[in-house]
Amino acid sequence: MATLLKPINEAETARFLLPREAYFSGDWYRREMETLFAANWYFAGFTRDVPEPGDYSCVQVGAYPMFFLRDQNGDLRAFHNLCRHRGTAFLSGKGNVRHGMTCFYHFWTYNLDGGLRGFPQREQFPGADRDRLGLRPGAVETFRGMVFVHVDPDAQGSLIEWMSDFPANFGPFDPEKYVESPREPLKVAANWKLFIENHIDGYHLFHLHKDSIHGLDHDNQEHSLYADHWTVHEPLFGPTLLPEYEKNMPVKVMFPDEPRWQASNVHMLFPNLGIATGAKWFVTVQSIPTGPTTSIVDSRMHYLPYEDGEEEQELTYYDKGSSEGTNLMAEDQLAAERLQVAMQSPLFECGPLARNYERPVMAFHESILRTLKP
Numbered sequence: 001m002a003t004l005l006k007p008i009n010e011a012e013t014a015r016f017l018l019p020r021e022a023y024f025s026g027d028w029y030r031r032e033m034e035t036l037f038a039a040n041w042y043f044a045g046f047t048r049d050v051p052e053p054g055d056y057s058c059v060q061v062g063a064y065p066m067f068f069l070r071d072q073n074g075d076l077r078a079f080h081n082l083c084r085h086r087g088t089a090f091l092s093g094k095g096n097v098r099h100g101m102t103c104f105y106h107f108w109t110y111n112l113d114g115g116l117r118g119f120p121q122r123e124q125f126p127g128a129d130r131d132r133l134g135l136r137p138g139a140v141e142t143f144r145g146m147v148f149v150h151v152d153p154d155a156q157g158s159l160i161e162w163m164s165d166f167p168a169n170f171g172p173f174d175p176e177k178y179v180e181s182p183r184e185p186l187k188v189a190a191n192w193k194l195f196i197e198n199h200i201d202g203y204h205l206f207h208l209h210k211d212s213i214h215g216l217d218h219d220n221q222e223h224s225l226y227a228d229h230w231t232v233h234e235p236l237f238g239p240t241l242l243p244e245y246e247k248n249m250p251v252k253v254m255f256p257d258e259p260r261w262q263a264s265n266v267h268m269l270f271p272n273l274g275i276a277t278g279a280k281w282f283v284t285v286q287s288i289p290t291g292p293t294t295s296i297v298d299s300r301m302h303y304l305p306y307e308d309g310e311e312e313q314e315l316t317y318y319d320k321g322s323s324e325g326t327n328l329m330a331e332d333q334l335a336a337e338r339l340q341v342a343m344q345s346p347l348f349e350c351g352p353l354a355r356n357y358e359r360p361v362m363a364f365h366e367s368i369l370r371t372l373k374p
């Protein structure tokens with residue numbers, strides 16, 4: 001098995017480094033919300049979420065409510081969703097504020113560049129300096145149609161620097177060109193980290209997903225770690241023998257001449273964004289914390305449909321019998337939720353981890369511990 005992970009001693013396995021409190025303690029949760037997410041670029045959606053000037057989309061970055069919008073010039077801007085009067089998070093969801101943003105509470109109004117336009121009963125605020133009461137900016141950058149925000153407008157390192165080797169590992173995929181299927185966010189009764197740890201665990205693929213993933217050569221999975229991020233590449237059994245689970249997708253193979261991009265490529269951008277691609281699809285899977293023991297897994301699946309009149313590709317599949325009745329996502333949810341139950345027990349203890357296949361879990365913990373260190 002090829003691996004770029006830091007070698008650990010031959011005789012050693014990998015280890016689970018976080019204490020069980022990291023999965024339910026309010027204090028640990030607060031530290032993560034205030035520092036872990038603030039130290040990284042955070043996936044906030046796609047450029048197509050805000051096609052028109054004035055369109056905005058809210059995003060919760062750990063403890064920080066934020067939003068990004070498209071201004072009159074078509075540029076993206078990010079702000080903290082905090083009114084400068086009493087602080088209300090005055091926007092929610094998605095919408096359009098082409099004519100300016102008005103906080104619903106006392107009607108303070110902001111321009112699309114964040115500047116305070118005005119506020120009622122001016123005589124009540126002697127000495128208030130409008131120029132110093134604009135919305136607090138964040139930073140926003142994009143990568144092939146994916147939008148990332150940063151709580152700090154002077155974020156150290158651009159998005160592309162932070163991504164490190166991700167673009168090379170991601171390959172030629174271009175989410176900007178794809179069509180998205182309807183979103184079905186999943187409520188999970190588990191700490192947000194459990195879904196990510198499952199996402200980067202190459203060991204369970206052989207077992208938990210024995211019936212739901214056919215056609216990928218798990219034995220030859222190649223892991224890469226770069227900065228705090230991770231990629232696993234799993235080859236196909238034959239150069240153009242697609243996995244069985246892609247059989248019922250009536251959409252195009254995106255790179256018909258390139259076996260590497262027909263195989264499975266799964267990524268994690270630290271701390272909570274999963275990205276995966278197959279021959280016919282691209283998906284983002286974000287594990288969003290909603291409390292110490294609850295989260296939402298928000299998947300955004302994309303395809304490249306055939307165009308009208310286009311001839312269908314001739315494809316062959318690795319057929320190993322029907323995988324009907326198995327659901328990859330439900331299997332992963334079960335694992336996360338049963339681990340959450342276990343971790344409440346004072347007797348919970350994690351045994352050795354697989355030295356290669358579960359090494360990414362240990363690396364994830366190393367990154368968290370390093371980032372949270374005061």
Ligand code: FES
Nearest residue numbers: 083085086103106
């Ligand atoms: S809190 Fe926004 S106007 Fe008062």
Ligand SMILES: [Fe+2]
Nearest residue numbers: 198199204332
């Ligand atoms: Fe899984």
